[in-house]
Amino acid sequence: MAKPPIFPIDGRGLTVRFGRVTAISDIDLSIHGTRRLAILGANGAGKSVLLRTLHGLIQPTEGTVTWCGSPLRPPDQAMVFQRPVMLRRTALANVQYALDVHGVEGNEREMRTREALKRVGLTAIANRQARVLSFGEQQRLALARAWALRPRILYLDEPTSSLDPTAATEVERVIHEIQVAGTTIVVTTHVLGFARRIADEIVFLHKGRLLERTPVDRFFSNPQTPEAERFLKGELPWDGISRRSFGD
Amino acid sequence: MEDLSASFILALRLIAGGDEELREIVALSLEVSLASTLFACIVGLPAGAFVAIRPFIGRRAVIVTLNALLGLPSVVVGLLVYLLLSRAGPLGQLGILFTPQAIVIAQTILVLPMVIALARQFVDDAWHEYREQLMSLGVSLARAIATLLWDLRYSLLTVALAAFGRAASEVGAVMIVGGNIDGVTRVMTTAIALETTKGDLPLALGLGLILILVVLALNAAVFAVREWSLRRHG
Numbered sequence: 001m002a003k004p005p006i007f008p009i010d011g012r013g014l015t016v017r018f019g020r021v022t023a024i025s026d027i028d029l030s031i032h033g034t035r036r037l038a039i040l041g042a043n044g045a046g047k048s049v050l051l052r053t054l055h056g057l058i059q060p061t062e063g064t065v066t067w068c069g070s071p072l073r074p075p076d077q078a079m080v081f082q083r084p085v086m087l088r089r090t091a092l093a094n095v096q097y098a099l100d101v102h103g104v105e106g107n108e109r110e111m112r113t114r115e116a117l118k119r120v121g122l123t124a125i126a127n128r129q130a131r132v133l134s135f136g137e138q139q140r141l142a143l144a145r146a147w148a149l150r151p152r153i154l155y156l157d158e159p160t161s162s163l164d165p166t167a168a169t170e171v172e173r174v175i176h177e178i179q180v181a182g183t184t185i186v187v188t189t190h191v192l193g194f195a196r197r198i199a200d201e202i203v204f205l206h207k208g209r210l211l212e213r214t215p216v217d218r219f220f221s222n223p224q225t226p227e228a229e230r231f232l233k234g235e236l237p238w239d240g241i242s243r244r245s246f247g248d
Numbered sequence: 249m250e251d252l253s254a255s256f257i258l259a260l261r262l263i264a265g266g267d268e269e270l271r272e273i274v275a276l277s278l279e280v281s282l283a284s285t286l287f288a289c290i291v292g293l294p295a296g297a298f299v300a301i302r303p304f305i306g307r308r309a310v311i312v313t314l315n316a317l318l319g320l321p322s323v324v325v326g327l328l329v330y331l332l333l334s335r336a337g338p339l340g341q342l343g344i345l346f347t348p349q350a351i352v353i354a355q356t357i358l359v360l361p362m363v364i365a366l367a368r369q370f371v372d373d374a375w376h377e378y379r380e381q382l383m384s385l386g387v388s389l390a391r392a393i394a395t396l397l398w399d400l401r402y403s404l405l406t407v408a409l410a411a412f413g414r415a416a417s418e419v420g421a422v423m424i425v426g427g428n429i430d431g432v433t434r435v436m437t438t439a440i441a442l443e444t445t446k447g448d449l450p451l452a453l454g455l456g457l458i459l460i461l462v463v464l465a466l467n468a469a470v471f472a473v474r475e476w477s478l479r480r481h482g
Binding site: 052055057073075078079081085087088089097098101102129130131132 | 377378380381383384385395399480482
């Protein structure tokens with residue numbers, strides 16, 4: 001059965017407040033697919049809140065998110081969090097669970113599970129309990145779980161920021177493979193090198209506002225706003241909001 | 249002091265000798281307490297999980313009420329169940345007053361708030377961790393409840409144990425709705441109360457020892473299972 005269209009994903013006038021704290025303010029953002037988008041900004045800029053709002057996990061206080069014109073959140077999208085959440089079962093069963101939820105059963109489920117684990121290099125430890133895996137392995141398992149769903153769009157919230165360089169490189173490789181396989185990637189990060197390697201476009205946030213959206217090369221060579229320029233020079237002070245529910 | 253030690257020795261002999269009256273009382277106690285724990289868990293665990301993860305109007309009031317019901321006076325529960333099951337009561341036609349079934353109903357009502365309140369607490373803590381991942385996957389409410397209960401199964405054993413302990417140590421309500429009838433509704437706690445008033449300390453002490461041993465053994469088993477689970481599942 002043909003999947004319903006998901007693109008463009010349109011965020012219009014997105015404002016999210018937690019009590020008196022405004023996390024993001026009046027953001028317009030469209031995602032048309034095929035491109036790799038990195039949401040960049042200092043800690044506290046509102047990156048994670050914007051990502052969650054686009055994914056449909058947070059209802060905006062003001063504004064709307066639509067998926068190909070529909071306000072109904074479509075199923076064929078996935079998200080990998082900064083701290084992967086694993087169920088208390090084996091690595092294999094964690095992937096199977098996600099497929100079960102999406103109505104994939106029988107041989108198809110087994111085939112997709114094995115394939116996803118193989119692609120992230122976890123076949124050898126498929127039957128180990130997920131929660132006792134290393135942090136890097138858990139992050140790869142989270143990617144396998146998302147990949148098995150074959151989502152049209154994959155949201156990644158700071159996927160490498162808690163990993164050592166080796167694990168981060170491995171995770172980056174997997175993300176690249178997922179993108180090559182046809183999934184649109186939207187990733188939040190404050191790591192410049194990662195954003196440069198992984199993205200085609202940069203969305204730069206500062207104090208909850210979207211200041212610029214530019215192709216990656218242009219952003220790094222010729223940023224359009226003084227804030228972005230200062231951020232690239234490492235001069236932008238952290239101005240996060242301590243009472244915010246989510247890290248960024 | 250001599251009376252006490254003599255009674256204690258006699259109690260140990262009763263246990264070692266497998267006294268039939270003692271065995272019957274212990275068996276019935278375990279049976280009704282296990283049944284009421286099972287019923288309370290079947291209803292209470294999903295209910296506690298629901299209250300933990302589903303926002304609804306009046307949720308705070310429900311939580312406060314559940315916590316308050318933890319201190320539910322057992323004699324009041326006994327009285328209510330008695331009125332329900334007595335011949336003139338709305339469920340009188342069932343004819344189960346002064347039967348083990350009546351004891352199970354009273355004990356279930358007594359331990360249900362405890363099961364719901366403790367399950368809610370466990371699930372609430374886990375929900376903070378799982379919420380976004382399950383929402384991201386598009387998991388339904390019923391599936392989220394099932395997933396959390398399954399993932400927390402070893403922790404929830406503690407809830408079941410606490411419920412069993414409360415049910416097994418219950419006297420007031422059991423006395424009122426069971427009637428403490430010899431060979432029919434006499435359980436460990438009501439037998440201990442009766443034998444003490446009759447002055448038959450060895451039997452009372454023997455039952456008391458068994459009650460303590462049962463609770464200790466269950467605690468040890470659950471502790472071992474949780475330790476094993478922590479090592480295995482992380």
